Amino acid sequence: GESVGLHLPTLSVQEGDNSIINCAYSNSASDYFIWYKQESGKGPQFIIDIRSNMDKRQGQRVTVLLNKTVKHLSLQIAATQPGDSAVYFCAVPMYSGGGADGLTFGKGTHLIIQP
Amino acid sequence: EPEVTQTPSHQVTQMGQEVILRCVPISNHLYFYWYRQILGQKVEFLVSFYNNEISEKSEIFDDQFSVERPDGSNFTLKIRSTKLEDSAMYFCASGPGLAGSSIVFFGPGTRLTVL
Numbered sequence: 001g002e003s004v005g006l007h008l009p010t011l012s013v014q015e016g017d018n019s020i021i022n023c024a025y026s027n028s029a030s031d032y033f034i035w036y037k038q039e040s041g042k043g044p045q046f047i048i049d050i051r052s053n054m055d056k057r058q059g060q061r062v063t064v065l066l067n068k069t070v071k072h073l074s075l076q077i078a079a080t081q082p083g084d085s086a087v088y089f090c091a092v093p094m095y096s097g098g099g100a101d102g103l104t105f106g107k108g109t110h111l112i113i114q115p
Numbered sequence: 116e117p118e119v120t121q122t123p124s125h126q127v128t129q130m131g132q133e134v135i136l137r138c139v140p141i142s143n144h145l146y147f148y149w150y151r152q153i154l155g156q157k158v159e160f161l162v163s164f165y166n167n168e169i170s171e172k173s174e175i176f177d178d179q180f181s182v183e184r185p186d187g188s189n190f191t192l193k194i195r196s197t198k199l200e201d202s203a204m205y206f207c208a209s210g211p212g213l214a215g216s217s218i219v220f221f222g223p224g225t226r227l228t229v230l
Contacts, residue, residue: 032217034217034218036221038158041223042223042224043119043206043208043221043222043223043224044158044206044221045221046218046219046220049218089157089158091158093217094160094171095171101163101171101217102148102150102160102161102162102163102171102173103150103158103160103217103219104160105157105158105159106157107156107157108157
């Protein structure tokens with residue numbers, strides 16, 4: 001089955017620096033990817049998504065890069081702020097990518113922002 | 116901004132007891148989900164629900180689990196006979212069901228503690 005993993009369990013960056021969180025996936029047929037942020041004691045919060053027909057997508061201070069060749073995606077956060085401290089998960093639909101699909105989540109990277 | 120709500124925030128129960136976790140999805144969403152997260156681990160899909168029936172379920176969602184949408188606003192997860200290993204955060208989620216999108220919005224979670 002699909003497995004989704006993250007390269008680092010913890011990433012510590014200085015406030016104001018850029019951060020990059022990585023994710024690898026196993027199923028080359030996966031065509032849709034989502035990043036979620038989970039703050040302590042809260043549910044996952046949608047950040048940004050990307051389809052496989054794109055290799056880059058930008059949001060507000062966030063950019064997701066997709067490399068289908070090596071089955072890798074990354075989340076870049078520009079000018080990190082204290083509020084960015086959270087666990088970040090990548091997720092892929094379990095099946096066809098339709099509305100009823102459950103999501104397979106990666107293990108999560110804990111981003112720590114140092115003052 | 117509309118959001119998914121869940122009650123209770125924390126449920127403590129004795130092993131073997133039945134529990135019902137409650138959720139109010141976002142009002143115009145069509146797809147409803149339950150996920151769980153064991154402490155320190157990744158978020159795991161349990162079940163999706165659409166058009167008043169289960170769409171997909173994972174291996175975790177065995178006969179001890181059931182879901183129901185008893186009225187137009189609530190969505191519940193019942194665990195018939197709780198086990199110690201059912202202790203986890205349970206997240207309800209809902210999604211608009213946009214074509215080709217698996218974006219879902221999570222509630223704050225219910226922390227279930229089985230003693």
